[in-house]
Each structure stands twice: as structure tokens, then as C-alpha cells.
Amino acid sequence: MRLFLLLFILIYASMHFYALTAAGSAFNLKLSAKVCVAAAMLIMTMFPFIVRYSERTGHQLVAKAAAYTGYYWMGFLLYVVMFLFAFDLYKFLIYITGRVAGHDLEFLKVKAAASFYLSVLFSISICVYGYFEARAIRIEKVVIRTNKVTSAVKIAQITDVHVGLIIADKRIKAIAEAIDSEAPDILVSTGDLVDGQLDNIDGLAKYFEALHPPLGKYAVTGNHEFYAGLTQTIEFTERCGFKVLRNEAVTIGNTIVIAGVDDPEVSNFKVPSHLRVTLEAKERLAAAKERGLMEKELLTGIPPDKYTILLKHRPELNEHEEGLFDLQLSGHTHKGQIFPFGVLTWLYYSKQTGLSDLTTWVYVPNKGGLLKVDGRGFLYVNRGVGTWGPPIRVLSPPEVAIIELVPEDVK
Numbered sequence: 001m002r003l004f005l006l007l008f009i010l011i012y013a014s015m016h017f018y019a020l021t022a023a024g025s026a027f028n029l030k031l032s033a034k035v036c037v038a039a040a041m042l043i044m045t046m047f048p049f050i051v052r053y054s055e056r057t058g059h060q061l062v063a064k065a066a067a068y069t070g071y072y073w074m075g076f077l078l079y080v081v082m083f084l085f086a087f088d089l090y091k092f093l094i095y096i097t098g099r100v101a102g103h104d105l106e107f108l109k110v111k112a113a114a115s116f117y118l119s120v121l122f123s124i125s126i127c128v129y130g131y132f133e134a135r136a137i138r139i140e141k142v143v144i145r146t147n148k149v150t151s152a153v154k155i156a157q158i159t160d161v162h163v164g165l166i167i168a169d170k171r172i173k174a175i176a177e178a179i180d181s182e183a184p185d186i187l188v189s190t191g192d193l194v195d196g197q198l199d200n201i202d203g204l205a206k207y208f209e210a211l212h213p214p215l216g217k218y219a220v221t222g223n224h225e226f227y228a229g230l231t232q233t234i235e236f237t238e239r240c241g242f243k244v245l246r247n248e249a250v251t252i253g254n255t256i257v258i259a260g261v262d263d264p265e266v267s268n269f270k271v272p273s274h275l276r277v278t279l280e281a282k283e284r285l286a287a288a289k290e291r292g293l294m295e296k297e298l299l300t301g302i303p304p305d306k307y308t309i310l311l312k313h314r315p316e317l318n319e320h321e322e323g324l325f326d327l328q329l330s331g332h333t334h335k336g337q338i339f340p341f342g343v344l345t346w347l348y349y350s351k352q353t354g355l356s357d358l359t360t361w362v363y364v365p366n367k368g369g370l371l372k373v374d375g376r377g378f379l380y381v382n383r384g385v386g387t388w389g390p391p392i393r394v395l396s397p398p399e400v401a402i403i404e405l406v407p408e409d410v411k
Contacts, residue, residue: 191222
């Protein structure tokens with residue numbers, strides 16, 4: 001976590017420096033103006049930390065204002081830097097082409113002021129679009145046929161809600177209404193139900209608490225559950241009506257078993273004694289994770305005639321799971337949340353799983369993130385229904401997944 005924070009500060013500060021340099025070049029800023037802009041950018045760099053400190057000290061209005069200002073700025077700056085870099089790359093290519101061809105191609109270059117204005121304009125347009133996309137919840141419906149169920153079972157999956165300062169009353173109510181409109185038999189949450197801070201969110205549990213699918217609600221931890229504080233997170237999730245599966249499995253009716261595992265982040269945090277996982281010793285749990293045996297220990301022994309659903313926050317597979325589950329439901333990636341990060345999540349997790357099919361990680365209408373895993377069953381990677389950091393989504397619409405298990409002989 002400390003390494004992540006250090007890298008975040010370095011990268012975010014570098015983005016500000018790059019934008020400041022571009023502004024100085026575009027408008028010939030004097031030193032005094034550069035100092036003022038640099039000071040403002042330094043404050044913006046620290047806004048995520050100001051948000052957390054304000055929440056922790058009870059200054060809720062300050063925290064909320066800082067969150068909206070700081071995180072929208074983060075998204076805006078990201079695109080400004082991307083466009084500025086694209087213009088700089090274009091200028092460089094024009095220069096190299098001119099040198100190779102022996103011609104002066106300066107007339108093809110875009111002036112510094114024009115490239116800066118265009119970068120700002122494009123970035124504002126994308127952020128406005130991303131604001132509305134982040135609020136347009138999509139229902140992704142998938143039908144899986146199996147001989148292990150005797151009647152249809154509808155499962156609603158949410159993930160990466162990130163309940164907190166920004167994902168609050170109106171957004172959570174909309175998510176709950178989207179779920180309720182589908183009347184699922186089972187509701188599952190595959191991690192990151194909460195954000196990294198849990199101050200003043202107690203009243204938000206009521207929206208999920210009001211949902212009563214007949215076969216129950218089940219959840220697993222994601223990495224943010226540990227960042228926020230495991231004790232408080234478990235209590236909030238249970239107030240929402242979920243049974244938290246921490247390396248344990250439950251049998252539903254005569255045909256379905258739902259198993260849930262902790263996020264690997266558990267090995268980096270001290271687990272309170274009253275919330276010990278089934279494997280008891282933290283050292284044993286960490287060792288099992290290193291060997292990739294945790295899922296095997298949990299899933300072995302489940303009768304093969306039961307339809308086994310594995311809830312696992314990160315879409316990672318290991319060789320020891322082979323043949324032990326029928327469907328794994330995961331999230332975590334947000335499908336990048338903001339383009340082009342979807343490409344990066346695909347590259348990383350296709351390597352982690354050995355599954356290179358682009359449709360696993362990239363949104364495809366009427367297919368979502370479902371992929372057949374040889375020898376194991378299906379993997380569904382949910383894009384998530386909330387946001388983390390900038391409250392925008394670009395080419396990664398929020399989703400509630402509806403997975404319907406249907407007997408094979410039903411047409």
C-alpha cells in the first residue's frame with residue numbers, strides 16, 4: 001500500500017508538471033505566473049489525501065467538496081496530458097519525417113497554444129460524456145445452460161460499488177432499483193462494496209437491506225474492504241443483508257453451492273480474532289495463496305453434481321481449480337473504467353489467467369464478460385457498477401449482471 005501511494009504521488013505530480021510545462025510553452029508564462037499555477041497544482045495533487053483527512057476528522061462537507069473537485073480534476077488532467085502527449089508525439093514525427101525527407105515540414109505542426117486549447121476542449125468533452133456514462137447502469141443478461149439445475153435460477157451480481165462520499169444515496173438507490181427490477185433469486189457482491197473510507201455511510205445500507213431475493217444475498221471481500229478496515233466493512237456488509245463468505249461455502253437448495261474466498265489483500269493486513277477466516281492461521285492462509293491452493297482446499301469435497309459458483313474478487317485463475325467450479329464471478333478490473341485503461345487491464349489479466357480472448361475484458365453487447373474456461377466452467381468478469389477515483393466512466397458503462405442458470409432440456 002505504501003509503495004502504491006508513493007507511485008501515485010510520483011505519477012500524479014509528474015502529470016501536473018507535464019501540463020504546467022505545456023501551459024508555460026503555450027502562453028509564455030512569466031515565472032510568477034508559473035509559481036502560482038504550480039502552487040495550485042500542488043494543492044490539487046494533495047486533494048485525495050485532503051479528502052481522507054477531512055472525512056476522518058468529521059468535516060463531511062469539506063470532504064465531499066474536495067472529493068468532487070479533486071477527482072474530477074484527476075480525470076480531466078489525465079485526458080489533458082494524454083492529448084498533449086499525442087500532440088507532442090505528432091510534432092516529433094513531423095520533425096523526424098522532415099529530417100529524413102530533407103524538407104521543411106514546419107507548416108504541418110500545430111502551434112503550442114492551439115494544441116493546449118484543443119487538449120482542454122477534448123478533455124472537457126470526454127469528462128462530460130464520462131459523467132453521464134457513469135450514471136447509465138446497464139443490465140447485462142447472460143444465460144447458462146446446465147444439467148445440474150432442475151429449474152431456472154436468476155443470479156444478480158454487483159461488484160465494485162465503492163460506497164462512500166461520491167457513490168452515495170442517489171446512486172445506491174438507483175443500483176438497488178436496477179437489481180429489484182430484475183427480481184433475482186440470488187444477489188451476490190464480489191468485492192469492493194465500500195470505498196477506502198467508511199465514515200458516515202451507515203445510513204446507506206438501507207437500500208441493499210430492502211432487497212430480499214428468495215435464495216439469499218452473499219458477498220466476498222475485495223481489496224478495498226481491507227483498506228477501509230475489515231471490522232467495519234464486515235459490519236456494514238452484514239447490515240446490507242449479505243452473508244459474507246470468507247473462504248467458506250454454502251449450499252442453496254438441492255442443486256447450487258456458492259463458495260467465496262477472501263481477496264489476496266488479506267495477507268497484508270492483520271485480521272481481528274473474531275473475524276478469523278476458516279483456515280485459522282494467517283501464515284497458513286498466506287502460504288496457501290502462494291501455492292494457489294486456497295480455492296482447492298475450499299472447493300474440494302463439494303459434490304460434483306452440485307452447480308458450484310465461486311465468488312472471487314479478482315479475475316484470476318490457477319491450475320489447482322481445474323474441474324472444481326462451474327462458474328466464477330469476479331470484478332475488480334472496472335474494465336479500466338476510463339479508456340484506454342481497459343486495454344491495460346486486458347493485457348494484465350489475460351496474462352494472469354492465461355485467457356487471451358479480448359471479449360473477456362472488453363465490453364461486447366449481449367455478451368458482457370463471459371468466457372468459457374477449458375476444464376473449469378465459465379468465468380464472468382463484471383465491469384462494476386460504481387467508480388473509483390474520478391467519478392466518470394469512458395467506454396466502460398456500469399453494469400448489474402444477471403446470470404440465469406437454465407436446465408439444458410429447457411428451450
